[in-house]
Amino acid sequence: MSYTILEKKQIAPQVHLMKVLAPDVARAAKAGQFIILRIDETSERIPLTIADFDADEGYVTIIFQEMGKTTKQLAKMTDRDVLLDFVGPLGKPADVRKLGTVILVGGGVGIAPVYPQVKAYRDAGNKVISVIGARNKDLLILEDEMQAASDELHIATDDGSRGHHGFVTDVAKKILDSGEKIARIVVIGPPILMKVAAGMTAPYGVETIVSLNPIMIDGTGMCGGCRVSVGGETKFACVDGPEFDAHKVDFNLLMSRLGLYRPEEAQCQETHQCTCRSGN
C-alpha cells in the first residue's frame, strides 16, 4: 500500500507535524488511538499517536520528535512523498465520559496526543484544565490549539522561559491543592514524567491515567514485545492499552525495556550517517 503525505511542517526544534492521507484510518479513528507506520521496505515499524484526524478530508495528523534513525528519516520527507505503510487505528480509544472537571497534562511531544483528548473531553461535557510543558518555550507545541480547546490552559517550562518555572506536575499539584474537585487526571509524556505524576497524585486519590509507549512491532497483540506490568499483571500495551491506571503501572520496568536496543539504535544511526557522508 502507499500513503501520501499531504502536508509536513516543523513546529518546534526537532518536532514535526505531518498530515497523511489515509481515509480508512481517518474514518475509524478515535482520541487515544495510534497508528504504526513504515517508511519503506527496510524501515522499522514505529508507533505514533493520532494527534488529529479529519474523516471528511481523509487524513490523519501525526506529530513526532526526532529520536533515532526512523524519526530522523521521516523528518526529511516532504509534501507529496509517500509512506509505504500506515496502519491503524490501533489500541483502545481513550475512555472519555462526562466526569466533571478533568486535568489533562502533556509534556514535550506528549502534548500532541493530549490535544485530541482535550477536544473529546470537552465535547463530552467536561470542564477541561490543560497543563502543558516543555524544556523551554521553543519546544512548546500546539499552544494556540490547546488554548482554543481548553477551558483553562497552564504552561510550564523547565527553564522558566515561558509560564511557570518548573515542571507540569508542580502546576497540576497546585490545582489539586486549590481544592477544586478533580474527577480525573490524564498525563502523557516521557515515562519519567508519567512516573512522577503518578507518585504526585497518589496521595490525593485522584484517578490518574497515562498512555504508555513501550517498544512495539505489530501493534496487533501478536508479539508481546510491548508488554507492561499493570497491577502485577502482564498486559500488551498495543491491544490492552495504551492507556492504563497510572497508580498500577510498573514504570521502572517500562523504562528499562525502552532502553533495550540502545546499542543497536546507535549502530543503526551510525551506519546511516556513514552512507550519507560518503555522498550517495
Place this chain on the structure above:
Amino acid sequence: MAARQAMPHQDPKERARNFDEVALGYAEEQAIAEASRCLECRNPKCVQGCPVEVDIPGFIAQMKAGNFDGAIATIKLTNSLPAVCGRVCPQEVQCEELCVLAKKGEPVAIGRLERFCADHERKKGVAAPLRTQSTGKRVAVVGAGPASLTAAADLAKEGHAVTMFEALHDTGGVLTYGIPEFRLPKAIVKDEVEYIKQLGVDVKVDYIIGKIKTLDELRNDFDAVFLGTGAGLPKFMGIEGENLNGVYSANEFLTRVNLMKAYRFPDYNTPIKRGKRVIVVGGGNVAMDAARSALRLGAEEVSIVYRRGEDELPARKEEVENAKEEGIVFRLLTNPVRILQGDNMTVKGVECIRMELGEPDESGRRSPVPKAGSEHVIDADIVIIAIGTSPNPMILSGSDGLKVSPRGTIVVDESAKTSIENVCAGGDAVTGAATVISAMGAGKLAAQTISEYLRNN
C-alpha cells in the same frame, strides 16, 4: 526394495551461520528414483493421511514417466500450495505415516516429491490462470495465511469477487512472519500471493478487521465473509522474571527475524538482541525455528528446554534432526522455574527443574512431574518462550453474535459455518495452533460452503 532417497542438505556447519534454505531438493534422477519406489497401491492408504486428499499414486505415476507437468497439475487439483506443503507438512504423521512402505520403516518420500514437482513448475514459470466469469457476488476474506489464501483462490476460481484484508504489511500469515527463510523461502510465499492476485483477488494489507471496519460492517458490505485470522497471541508461563530484557516470545523473536528481516540489521532497521547463550522453552516447530534462528544470529550455545522426553517432542522429526546436526542442545525432561535477573533488568540465567514422566493424561501423553530437589541454573542472556499461542482476538471487537469457545477459538459446524449466517471460519482461528495443510483444508471447505450459500442467496 530400493532405499529411500536422502534429501541433499546444506552442510550443517555452514548452514548454522546463514539463512539460506537448508534442504536443497531432489535432483531429477533422484526424484524419478524415489517415485519408482511407489507401488501405486490400488487402495492407497497414503491418501487417507493427507488432509486435502492429494491423488498421491496418481501424481507419482506421472513422475515415473517423467511427466512433471502432469504431476503438478494432478497435485494442484486439491492442493493449491504444494511448494509450501512439500516443505513444511508433518508428513511423518500424515501421508507418509500411512504409506504401506512405512511398516518397513521407509515410506515413499511423498512430501519431497511434491516439492520437486512444485519447484519444477516454479522454475519454468507458472502460467497466468484464466479468470472465471463473474458471479457478481462479493466475498471478504480476513487474514492472509494459508487458510485465507486457499479460500480466496477457490472463491475467485468460482467467479466471486474476493477482497482479502490483512492486518500486517505483508501477506502469508505464519508462512511469512513465523516460519524462517531457511525452511521456507519467502519468494515461494510471494509467488503464491501473486497467483491469487492474478485470479482477481484484491489484496489489502495494513487493514485490520475489528479496527478499521468491524465484522458486522464487513457483513453488510459483502455477500459473505471468511475468517482465517489465525492463532498468533503468544502465551507466557507466568513465572518470575518473564518481563526482563532479553526475554522474547517466539513470535516476537521470529517476527523480528522474518517479517522485519532483523538478521540483515542494520541494512534493515529493526534490531534484535543477538545472544551468546540462548534458551528456548518448548518442543514444537516454533521452538525449533526460534532456536535455529538464534544460532544463525551468532549464538555460541542454544538449548531447547522441554518438559517431556524426546518421543514427545511435537516438532517435525526432520526438523529435530536438522536442529541436532546444527548443534542445538536438547535439555529434555527439564522445565523452567524462574528467570534470573542480571544487571539493568537483563537476563542472567534460568533456574530449571528436572521432570519425570508420570501417568498418561487425558491426551494420552504421559504428563511430566517435577523431581524435588533437582533445581539447577543454566546461564543465558536470551530466553525465548515458545509454549504456544491462542487465537488472535482483534476480530472479535464489533462482531455481535460470533460464538467463540472459552479457549477463544471461533466455533464452527462441520461445513465451516460460524454462528453468523454469512460468515465461515477456518484454520488456526478455529482449531488453535495446528498445521498449514489443515488450515488449507479448512479454507477449501469454507470456500465450498460459501459458494453453495451464494448460489442459494
